[in-house]
Amino acid sequence: MKKINIIIADDHLMFLEGLNTILTEMDEVENVHIATEGKQVLRLLEQFNINLVISDINMPKMDGIALLTELKKKHPDTGIIMLSMLDNHRTIYKVIQKKADGFVPKFTNKEELQKAVRTVIGGEQYFSEAIKKRYMESVFERDKFKNIELSKREKEVLYHLSEELTSKEISEKLFISINTVETHRKNILLKTGAKTTTGAVKYAIESGLFDED
Amino acid sequence: MKKINIIIADDHLMFLEGLNTILTEMDEVENVHIATEGKQVLRLLEQFNINLVISDINMPKMDGIALLTELKKKHPDTGIIMLSMLDNHRTIYKVIQKKADGFVPKFTNKEELQKAVRTVIGGEQYFSEAIKKRYMESVFERDKFKNIELSKREKEVLYHLSEELTSKEISEKLFISINTVETHRKNILLKTGAKTTTGAVKYAIESGLFDED
DNA sequence: TGTAGCCTCACTGAATTCCGTGATTTTTAG
DNA sequence: CTAAAAATCACGGAATTCAGTGAGGCTACA
Numbered sequence: 001m002k003k004i005n006i007i008i009a010d011d012h013l014m015f016l017e018g019l020n021t022i023l024t025e026m027d028e029v030e031n032v033h034i035a036t037e038g039k040q041v042l043r044l045l046e047q048f049n050i051n052l053v054i055s056d057i058n059m060p061k062m063d064g065i066a067l068l069t070e071l072k073k074k075h076p077d078t079g080i081i082m083l084s085m086l087d088n089h090r091t092i093y094k095v096i097q098k099k100a101d102g103f104v105p106k107f108t109n110k111e112e113l114q115k116a117v118r119t120v121i122g123g124e125q126y127f128s129e130a131i132k133k134r135y136m137e138s139v140f141e142r143d144k145f146k147n148i149e150l151s152k153r154e155k156e157v158l159y160h161l162s163e164e165l166t167s168k169e170i171s172e173k174l175f176i177s178i179n180t181v182e183t184h185r186k187n188i189l190l191k192t193g194a195k196t197t198t199g200a201v202k203y204a205i206e207s208g209l210f211d212e213d
Numbered sequence: 214m215k216k217i218n219i220i221i222a223d224d225h226l227m228f229l230e231g232l233n234t235i236l237t238e239m240d241e242v243e244n245v246h247i248a249t250e251g252k253q254v255l256r257l258l259e260q261f262n263i264n265l266v267i268s269d270i271n272m273p274k275m276d277g278i279a280l281l282t283e284l285k286k287k288h289p290d291t292g293i294i295m296l297s298m299l300d301n302h303r304t305i306y307k308v309i310q311k312k313a314d315g316f317v318p319k320f321t322n323k324e325e326l327q328k329a330v331r332t333v334i335g336g337e338q339y340f341s342e343a344i345k346k347r348y349m350e351s352v353f354e355r356d357k358f359k360n361i362e363l364s365k366r367e368k369e370v371l372y373h374l375s376e377e378l379t380s381k382e383i384s385e386k387l388f389i390s391i392n393t394v395e396t397h398r399k400n401i402l403l404k405t406g407a408k409t410t411t412g413a414v415k416y417a418i419e420s421g422l423f424d425e426d
Numbered sequence: 427t428g429t430a431g432c433c434t435c436a437c438t439g440a441a442t443t444c445c446g447t448g449a450t451t452t453t454t455a456g
Numbered sequence: 457c458t459a460a461a462a463a464t465c466a467c468g469g470a471a472t473t474c475a476g477t478g479a480g481g482c483t484a485c486a
Binding site for chain 1: 309310340345348349374375376377379407408409410411412414415418419421
């Protein structure tokens with residue numbers, strides 16, 4: 001069996017200790033290198049032939065997200081599993097979006113971690129249940145911004161604006177005066193508190209306004 | 214044990230047949246009503262005391278998404294599990310966003326369906342693995358739109374535009390001439406193919422451009 | 427029955443964006 | 457080193473947006 005070399009990165013030594021124990025007891029693991037910060041991981045990657053990096057997200061100097069970005073650029077063949085406290089949705093989104101090979105919460109157990117390692121080494125992605133759950137929740141989160149109420153006509157106008165139509169074009173499409181369209185625009189800006197159409201459309205997209213109906 | 218009443222909706226009778234068999238063999242199920250279209254479900258909801266609706270998404274007249282919307286509005290206490298072919302990410306997104314209680318692919322097996330029913334009846338949500346997987350993939354999907362390459366400065370300008378700044382304000386913030394900002398704007402529109410700043414920002418948000426770095 | 431919200435329309439003027447065109451300097455990559 | 461891409465700046469004019477103000481008709485609801 002081909003054994004693998006791993007780097008683990010976290011700014012808490014106790015955590016590294018536990019992580020190290022769990023990994024070294026695995027048959028398929030050859031060496032475990034330790035880092036407490038992102039740049040250190042990058043240095044180790046140059047020195048050794050590393051198959052997998054397991055890194056925390058919250059670290060001083062260069063954090064896990066930055067590390068993930070760099071690693072995917074410079075060492076695309078090295079796998080990376082991210083660890084995090086699952087505190088915010090934004091982080092989860094970024095990690096997934098930047099194509100980490102795995103993502104596991106820090107409060108996971110030995111079994112899951114080992115499973116994650118084996119899965120990623122096998123060339124597949126591993127996202128833990130808790131992560132997936134959190135990620136789903138982020139969809140619901142956004143509803144908070146849904147309170148501002150635009151009228152039916154205003155939504156219609158805003159939608160056409162997002163489709164890059166001008167006031168004149170919208171007025172022709174809806175068979176109303178351009179002045180009316182302009183009034184709707186003014187009210188949209190008023191209600192959303194946006195200063196520009198761009199801002200209002202951005203609000204609409206992010207709040208999922210266009211996903212209704 | 215308190216038994217439950219269910220409505221199943223699908224425009225394929227064979228499918229309804231199988232669904233019916235699986236459900237009626239469950240101890241906790243009292244009655245299974247059948248509908249082939251959304252509006253019919255709404256009528257049945259008025260006539261009977263229904264605990265759970267299991268509905269396909271692709272149906273004539275009133276489809277599953279519309280049904281879901283209506284049901285959540287008029288019968289918030291009735292659970293609803295959606296079934297779909299998982300053909301597109303957009304649909305999955307909508308179903309989750311509209312707070313369906315469960316979501317299971319149509320090619321699921323008996324066990325999973327029964328598990329979904331029990332979970333939802335128990336007051337929890339149930340999303341099948343396949344759905345969650347698909348949903349995660351949608352994040353990667355969006356990368357397709359990432360090909361258009363804006364320069365660093367252009368991205369910077371576009372970002373400030375999304376923050377509702379005018380060319381003048383941006384020029385002051387970046388310590389460059391307003392003419393330069395205008396040139397960047399022109400190039401942004403050129404590269405993205407957008408006709409308006411609004412369109413370019415919309416593209417940027419939807420492609421996750423601002424999530425980088 | 428009134429009042430509140432929505433939809434409609436109009437006019438003005440200032441500010442801003444959009445379009446076309448051209449050019450210089452700096453940076454990047456082969 | 458050299459070609460390509462990026463970043464910088466400029467000018468002019470047409471089109472569009474934004475801001476302020478006013479107003480009439482319609483509907484829903486209390």
